[in-house]
Amino acid sequence: MAEARGEHLELAGITKSYPGVRALDSVDFDLRPGEVHVLLGENGAGKSTLIKVMAGVHRPDAGEVRVDGHPVRLTGPDHAEKLGIATIHQELALVGQLTVAENIHLGRPPRRFGIVDRARMRRQARELLDRLGLDLDVDATVGELGVAQRQLVEIAKALSTDTRFLIMDEPTAVLSRAEAGRLFGIVGELTRDGVGVVFISHLLDEVAEIGDRVTVLRDGAKVGEVPASTDPGELVRLMVGRSIDQQFPPREPRIGDVQLEVRGLGTDGLLDDVTFTARAGEVVGIGGLVGAGRTELVRAIFGADRYDRGEVLVGGRRIPSGDITAARAAGLALVPEDRAAQGLVLGASVAENLGLATLGDRTRAGLVDLAGQRRAAEKSVRELGIRVAGLDQPALTLSGGNQQKIVIGKWLLARPRVLILDEPTRGIDVGARAEIYELVNELTAAGTTVIVVSSDLPELLGISDRVLVMADGRLRGELDGAEATQERVMALAVTNQQAVTNDTDGGGHEAPFRSAHGRRPGAGVPQEKGETDA
Structure with a gap:
């Protein structure tokens, strides 16, 4: 952490209410130069309201905001920006049709004689990207970039002003582990330059890696401020007010007859000859990297998108391509990846x-x-x-x-007979996650088939009886719970080779993942073989 220069952002006794709800109750919070102050809490704990007060979006009912020891009455985000407070919200505020340079200077492009100075805009954008170590084309259209690249453009945009305090609301929620690591490197550079960072995350393994201090909110009140090195179990207890003994509640699978059959499903450029079955009372996980075709697959199964080849059957009944009404009537249900836009x-x-x-x-x-x-x-x-x-x-x-x-x-x-969950816990706190896992257990105990798409490998392995791994629109292999490890899933996700059992690292056998279900997941269930063609 950089040495403090006497500059800081402070919130004292902040209270904010909405009709019927007290979102914040006398909350104190401060941010020092060169540190990462992590903000934790369940969904609804008040995190978003607190950062909106910092960003000038909301005015508190009581309490005050101080910058460098001086009380300020923030009149809006522009006012906060002038004071050096920049915010990167969970929903990125970028315009897909504009270039990287135009987005970085969105709303405040450099001008010369009243006309936008595009040469200076491009040059300044390039200088900022170079400072962050980002190899992006300033003339590229943002809509053509990947999620991780758009996230980095949002950071560059926030830093295009004289930013001293940067608020990041779940910046890693849509990033892979490698992309998150790159983001952490950029945050490290910023703090070495004296920028103070507020970091919101639901991933507790990130806290010690990125943070210096942690403030925990619960039900709108501050319940603790602890070092980032605090044991994750203690952080969970502070967040939810109780201990969660098991992240993945145990269950004893009772596997029944086949309820879902997918045969040779193909869509030009997206899916290629995907075949698998899923049975009553079974949780089938679908893993793979971003762009592997997981979401495209489940949308095709549900009828949200048409497919060109193959067929989908529920209870032996064929579902016409692109027919959501028929899919629903047969007992299919889809909880989409983007709950706000599609759910x-x-x-x-x-x-x-x-x-x-x-x-x-x-x-x-x-x-x-x-x-x-x-x-x-x-x-x-x-x-x-x-x-x-x-x-x-x-x-x-x-x-x-x-x-x-x-x-x-x-x-x-x-x-539903078959419930498909696409990234069901993305952006969800640890307490709500446990409740959703319990719900999955209840559904499968009643005979429902559950299909789970997840980029969170521990989650995928922790709740699935079998894991199907996709890459480039194809099903690259299948692992049951006794075989499934993060290493094996990733090996299938990044190569075209069949999963190899009894892998060794030169020092002994790799320990297979054991689920919390009480026995080997998928025991007694016929297993389809992994694909072997390269």
Whole structure:
């Protein structure tokens, strides 16, 4: 951590309420130059509200913001920016049709005689990217960049002003481990230059790696400030108010008959001859790198996208390509990767969102059984532990974890035979994750087939009975729980070679992953073989 120069950002006694909810209750927080101050808490703990107060988006009801010891009344994000406070929100504020240089200077391009000076804009963008060690074409269109590259453009954009305090809201949520490591290197450079960084993350293994101090919020109140080296178990206890003894709750799989069959599924340029089955009571994980075709596969299975070859069968019944209505009628359900854009109507209420998947079932002669919909929504809120002020609360005002529960809950009301979860815990805190894993256990115990796409390898291995690994739109191999390790999954994800059992590292056998299920996952389930062609 760089030596403090007497400059700091401080929030004292910050209180903020919304109708029916106290989001922050007398919270103290400070940020020093050259440090990374990690902000932890469950979804709904108040993290987003606190950083919005820092960024000038919200004005507190009580308390004050101080910069370098002087109280300031932030009138908006522009005012905060002038004071050296920059924010990178979880939803990136970039324009896909504009170039990297144009996005970096978005809203404040350099001008000469009142005209945008494009040469200077490009030169300054190049200098900033060089400072961050980023090899990006300043003339490239942002919409053509990958997620990680867009994240780095957002950082460059934030630093294009005279930034002293940088707020990063879950910057690694959509990054691979290698990309996150690169981001951490950039954060290290920034702190060596004296920039103070607020870092929000739900990944506890990142805390000690990136942070200096940790502040934990729970239910809008500050419950602790501890060193970043604090044991993760203690951090969990502070966050949720209790210990979580097992990250992945144990279960005893009861595997039944085949419920889902995918045969030779292909889409030109996206999917190539994907074949697998999934059985009642089974959790089948789908792993692979970003761009491997995982999301394309589950969207095709559900009928959200058409496919060119092959077929999908549920309970032996063939589902026509691109027919969501037929897929739903057969018992398929999909919780999409982007819950905000594809899984919710953000402006609609909790009750309205929970009723979306069953609206047709509760409609007679053009009239909707609103009372029945509301009773079902009340039951879902209660059983799933969705934290809301009321059923009429807009979905956009909820935390990410509670939004995800609504997306899952609306499909549970439809009683699916096969539930597909695409990145179900992305951006979700440790407490909500455990609740979702428990829900998966309950569903499989009742005979539901669950398909899970996840970029979080420990999660994928921890809840799956079998793991299918994809690369370049093809199914590269399959591992059951006794065989599956992070190394084996990655070996299939990055090469075209078949997984090799009994791998050794020269010093002995690699220990296979053992799930928390109490026995070898998938025992007694016929296993399909990994693909061997290169």
